Amino acid sequence: MANDILLYGLKGSPFVRKVQILLAEKGVDYDFEMANPFAPTDWFAALSPARRIPVMRDRSIGAEGVAGTLPDSSVICAYLERKYPQPTLYPTGAFDYGRALWLEEYADTELASRVGLGIFRPAVMSALMGKAPDLERARKTLSEDLPPLFDYLNEQAHGREWFVGDALSIADISVATQFGNFRLAGGKLDASRWPHLAAIVGRMLARPSAAHCLEQEGKLFKAPEAWC
Numbered sequence: 001m002a003n004d005i006l007l008y009g010l011k012g013s014p015f016v017r018k019v020q021i022l023l024a025e026k027g028v029d030y031d032f033e034m035a036n037p038f039a040p041t042d043w044f045a046a047l048s049p050a051r052r053i054p055v056m057r058d059r060s061i062g063a064e065g066v067a068g069t070l071p072d073s074s075v076i077c078a079y080l081e082r083k084y085p086q087p088t089l090y091p092t093g094a095f096d097y098g099r100a101l102w103l104e105e106y107a108d109t110e111l112a113s114r115v116g117l118g119i120f121r122p123a124v125m126s127a128l129m130g131k132a133p134d135l136e137r138a139r140k141t142l143s144e145d146l147p148p149l150f151d152y153l154n155e156q157a158h159g160r161e162w163f164v165g166d167a168l169s170i171a172d173i174s175v176a177t178q179f180g181n182f183r184l185a186g187g188k189l190d191a192s193r194w195p196h197l198a199a200i201v202g203r204m205l206a207r208p209s210a211a212h213c214l215e216q217e218g219k220l221f222k223a224p225e226a227w228c
């Protein structure tokens with residue numbers, strides 16, 4: 001029998017992986033269907049007005065068309081938290097909750113744009129599009145654009161096992177999924193310079209929920225020879 005949850009997207013997307021990690025942490029089985037936002041079919045364009053992935057369908061709400069679908073990883077994760085409350089992945093205290101949402105937003109926008117456009121695209125995607133990898137661009141992103149973000153996240157991670165409170169939350173998942181693309185592209189995070197960030201990211205990516213996704217994706221995406 002089909003699962004309630006169906007996720008549309010592509011492997012290699014940090015936002016799709018974010019939802020997959022959350023589902024795995026909650027122990028929810030789901031189906032996956034490929035949808036390409038760069039060449040959207042009419043049916044997919046109707047589900048994703050912003051022409052982005054992921055989109056989720058809850059078949060218990062609607063099995064066809066737009067009914068039962070939600071776009072955007074943050075919206076989907078928040079929905080899944082309500083539908084499957086255990087284990088909770090959003091802090092309960094008001095300020096911790098706000099801080100987790102902020103770190104999710106920061107990862108989804110600031111970190112995602114640098115890692116996606118500045119590392120993953122030039123180092124990995126260009127080869128898939130038949131172009132030589134632009135490793136100069138990737139090196140520049142790593143040496144100039146990312147350090148202020150790593151500094152900030154390292155400070156946020158200081159003295160903590162997880163980014164918020166004392167439990168794994170959406171903040172850890174959101175930050176770590178961006179580092180998933182960084183890792184797939186062969187990026188190395190300098191743990192001597194950013195030890196607290198490296199510890200949380202390492203802890204999160206080693207969990208079966210994330211490790212399983214990255215193992216599958218590692219078969220699809222080839223990192224260039226050591227470039228950093």
Ligand SMILES: N[C@@H](CCC(=O)N[C@@H](CS)C(=O)NCC(=O)O)C(=O)O
Pocket residue numbers: 012013014015037038051052053054071072073074108
């Ligand atoms: N805020 C969105 C961002 C999703 C997003 O940008 N996804 C990328 C793939 S990683 C996409 O669909 N890009 C299509 C495009 O830029 O045309 C979310 O959290 O789901």
